[in-house]
Amino acid sequence: MERLTVTLGERSYPITIAAGLFSDSASFGPLKAGDQTMLVTNETLAPLYLDKVRGVLEQAGVKVDSVILPDGEQFKSLAVLDTVFTALLEKPHGRDTTLIALGGGVVGDLTGFAAASYQRGVRFIQVPTTLLSQVDSSVGGKTAVNHPLGKNMIGAFYQPASVVVDLDCLNTLPARELASGLAEVIKYGIILDGEFFNWLEENLDALLALDGEAMAWCIRRCCELKADVVAADERESGLRALLNLGHTFGHAIEAEMGYGNWLHGEAVAAGMVMAARTAQRLGNFSEADVQRIIKLLQRAGLPVTGPKEMSADAYMPHMMRDKKVLAGELRLVLPLAIGKSEMRGGVPHDVVLSAIADCQQA
Amino acid sequence: MERLTVTLGERSYPITIAAGLFSDSASFGPLKAGDQTMLVTNETLAPLYLDKVRGVLEQAGVKVDSVILPDGEQFKSLAVLDTVFTALLEKPHGRDTTLIALGGGVVGDLTGFAAASYQRGVRFIQVPTTLLSQVDSSVGGKTAVNHPLGKNMIGAFYQPASVVVDLDCLNTLPARELASGLAEVIKYGIILDGEFFNWLEENLDALLALDGEAMAWCIRRCCELKADVVAADERESGLRALLNLGHTFGHAIEAEMGYGNWLHGEAVAAGMVMAARTAQRLGNFSEADVQRIIKLLQRAGLPVTGPKEMSADAYMPHMMRDKKVLAGELRLVLPLAIGKSEMRGGVPHDVVLSAIADCQQA
Incomplete structure (x- = not known):
């Protein structure tokens, strides 16, 4: 297992890199029994990983709701972002909720911005499933959605609480x-x-x-x-x-x-x-x-x-x-x-x- | 003239309170000749103040574009927020632009969140025109838009660079x-x-x-x-x-x-x-x-x-x-x-x- 830290004072957070992380609730950083979470993923990844991650978290006593986005860069938009807010408010989720971004850069960037903006900021965890998001977009706190006139034009600098890189995800990557x-x-x-x-x-x-x-x-x-x-x-x-x-x-x-x-x-x-x-x-x-x-x-x-x-x-x-x-x-x-x-x-x-x-x- | 400071370390900023501030470009805080600005106001206030503020700023060499929103709490929405982003990108405005919120709480909250999110954060100035925004919403950096399921549910803590309270505005307030x-x-x-x-x-x-x-x-x-x-x-x-x-x-x-x-x-x-x-x-x-x-x-x-x-x-x-x-x-x-x-x-x-x-x- 490779483990390193992004050093940002009080907002420092760990990156964990290994195979098999999805099988162990301890991988999912600061989450603990009783926590409320909203797992955000997309329609391609949901059949592959949603039940597995939900299962391991629920077994550890974490409450898991989920929202499944359409798959693709064209859906990294304000309109799709709004569907995440709606899912959070329908339950409703409080300011002490945690968003989990299970996916590639689109899911990570959009979920990160949702976490930055929902009730002016809630905790989130990056679970990148593509090589691109594992090496780049999940680390460093750049979150955003696109505007028709420019990519990543609407967003925030907002750091995750942890980054969980399960290498097994790459086996299903096109x-x-x-x-x-x-x-x-x-x-x-x-x-x-x-x-x-x-x-x-x-x-x-x-x-x-x-x-x-x-x-x-x-x-x-x-x-x-x-x-x-x-x-x-x-x-x-x-x-x-x-x-x-x-x-x-x-x-x-x-x-x-x-x-x-x-x-x-x-x-x-x-x-x-x-x-x-x-x-x-x-x-x-x-x-x-x-x-x-x-x-x-x-x-x-x-x-x-x-x-x-x-x-x-x-x-x-x-x-x-x-x-x-x-x-x-x-x-x-x-x-x-x-x-x-x-x-x-x-x-x-x-x-x-x-x-x-x-x-x-x- | 009353003047006080919101003390937040590097992000401290002044609040200036007096009549006649709109007649003096020095009122508009850190703005200087050559700066690019986007003045955001609404259709009720634009006929009253837009030309005056634009004129005093342009005379001081500040570039002023403007976007005029519909008037009312029901327009403090993600959809109206998007029209501000579109106006900024159409020109286009860079990360060194300054947004000016000329209006009440709706204009201030929405413009503040636009400033927090545009290109992950640009400078903004609060110019509150209602008593409510002068005593409350323009100070303290709470920015937001509403969601149909809850007020101020989408936003950021994001402080302005200054707050300019012209008491003359109250003369036109219903x-x-x-x-x-x-x-x-x-x-x-x-x-x-x-x-x-x-x-x-x-x-x-x-x-x-x-x-x-x-x-x-x-x-x-x-x-x-x-x-x-x-x-x-x-x-x-x-x-x-x-x-x-x-x-x-x-x-x-x-x-x-x-x-x-x-x-x-x-x-x-x-x-x-x-x-x-x-x-x-x-x-x-x-x-x-x-x-x-x-x-x-x-x-x-x-x-x-x-x-x-x-x-x-x-x-x-x-x-x-x-x-x-x-x-x-x-x-x-x-x-x-x-x-x-x-x-x-x-x-x-x-x-x-x-x-x-x-x-x-x-």
């Missing part, structure tokens, strides 16, 4: 979702840890084969990197923004193509190549390193070009709504080397447009 | 709204400050006549009392709950009658009498003090009984969704004397029902 998670894994190597990138080059096949030991270490390393960043900069005034490598481009793809058509990790993969090409055009990043990134993403089964139906010009209106925009100026996370990156403002738009065009499908 | 604000004013006397209650008994006529000096002192005293409570207990783990005197009953009236039919202060006025009657039935509060409360509320033009179409039984389902409910148990703020109150759990429901029945319209 290959495309696994690849999407690997995009965020590879991101950590590019922005923060060149040695980890090397390790990924050597161990990607083991990860794709769901080798338990490799996967446990990989998830632990990503969570460690993220926990350190979040502890240093919870509200993204500086360092934390580096975790957005590829996301400004990627969010544009997701919004333009319609949420759910490109998976988040797929859009981020193409976006990271665009960021690398931008850095290369600015003279800060080598062609050899661009190729290392492209090759690793391709081995993971990820796209390295944008959607062919999307022109470079179509990216800009979305990118100008990015949360990193300050005083109307676009700011981008750009790699400086494999393992090192920076936030950069003032990049000429024609350089960005050319870099996007570099990554257009032929 | 008499019913003025009375509604006086309900919250009287509340402060009952729960925290017997001397202030005495002062109100002596000066109510001056307040009803909008005497400038009396009104400035009254608003200052209420803001002081509230600022002290908020500084001691920002997230309502104890003391702050006392500010809810009458609100558990009052919210039930508002929800059952349909938001906007009973004004918030009207419902709180009737609710405070119900709380006083509950305390009296428990042997903790005298008939003479109940009568002092009833008399002062009546002089202010406020109801002291519940809606005649609402039976005592109709209150309970609403009251059990109150945010003070813990482990399924109703908790009520009850007066112990004029100027002293307590939070109390375990009050038998039949006592509460009898107290409500005491306050039924004949």
Whole structure:
């Protein structure tokens, strides 16, 4: 079992990573007999895990209600959020309830924002079931829903009480979702840890084969990197923004193509190549390193070009709504080397447009 | 000019109270030339104040966009909140924008929650235009929208950067709204400050006549009392709950009658009498003090009984969704004397029902 802590003073919380966690009520952090909970999951995961988790919690004396959301990024909306509030109020659940987010990034982000806002804030536990949510979205307290005009535009910084990563969930994860998670894994190597990138080059096949030991270490390393960043900069005034490598481009793809058509990790993969090409055009990043990134993403089964139906010009209106925009100026996370990156403002738009065009499908 | 501070460490902020503040850009706190703002107001207030405030800010070099909401408690909803997000994203506004809430409690609560959630949090300024929002809802960082199943159920604790109280606004306030604000004013006397209650008994006529000096002192005293409570207990783990005197009953009236039919202060006025009657039935509060409360509320033009179409039984389902409910148990703020109150759990429901029945319209 891997165990680490996100260090945030009184709001510090543990991340537990192991197989078989769903079979033990002790996995579910601060919950105790008599607690009231609302388990939020989606229609794909409910048949797989809902009865199991409910069973182990109820056996421990925890009261479990549940709400089952439709599955997909397009449902990470204010309207679906409202159905969670309605479920909570119909019972009703008090300010001492605990929300449990059992699912991927959509369930985790939406449930986290529900917990942040219900009665101005109740406790919640992240139980991420996809690789992407295990290595990224479940850790660090960024919660949100989408707006038709921009991804994650409505949300809160709100930390969970614990994160429970059961590796067994990956056995039921579709290959495309696994690849999407690997995009965020590879991101950590590019922005923060060149040695980890090397390790990924050597161990990607083991990860794709769901080798338990490799996967446990990989998830632990990503969570460690993220926990350190979040502890240093919870509200993204500086360092934390580096975790957005590829996301400004990627969010544009997701919004333009319609949420759910490109998976988040797929859009981020193409976006990271665009960021690398931008850095290369600015003279800060080598062609050899661009190729290392492209090759690793391709081995993971990820796209390295944008959607062919999307022109470079179509990216800009979305990118100008990015949360990193300050005083109307676009700011981008750009790699400086494999393992090192920076936030950069003032990049000429024609350089960005050319870099996007570099990554257009032929 | 009256000026005081809500003391919350790095998030401390000033409250400025005077006539004529809208004529001076210096009133609008930390805003400076070049800042981007979104002024949120409603269709009743826009013709009265929007051009004036926009003009003074634009003259100081502040960029002002605006969004005009429909007027009424029934529009304090997730759907109307979404129109604010859409307005912000259409321009677009970045994370460095400032929202300005120009209006009463509905505009302030909704705009505050929009500021708390837009891009996970942007700056906002409260410019309360009603007595109720000037003495209560604009101070302390409680932001929220309503859910059909409960008032203020979706929100955040999120503090403004400043509060700007222009006394001239009261000149355009309908008499019913003025009375509604006086309900919250009287509340402060009952729960925290017997001397202030005495002062109100002596000066109510001056307040009803909008005497400038009396009104400035009254608003200052209420803001002081509230600022002290908020500084001691920002997230309502104890003391702050006392500010809810009458609100558990009052919210039930508002929800059952349909938001906007009973004004918030009207419902709180009737609710405070119900709380006083509950305390009296428990042997903790005298008939003479109940009568002092009833008399002062009546002089202010406020109801002291519940809606005649609402039976005592109709209150309970609403009251059990109150945010003070813990482990399924109703908790009520009850007066112990004029100027002293307590939070109390375990009050038998039949006592509460009898107290409500005491306050039924004949």
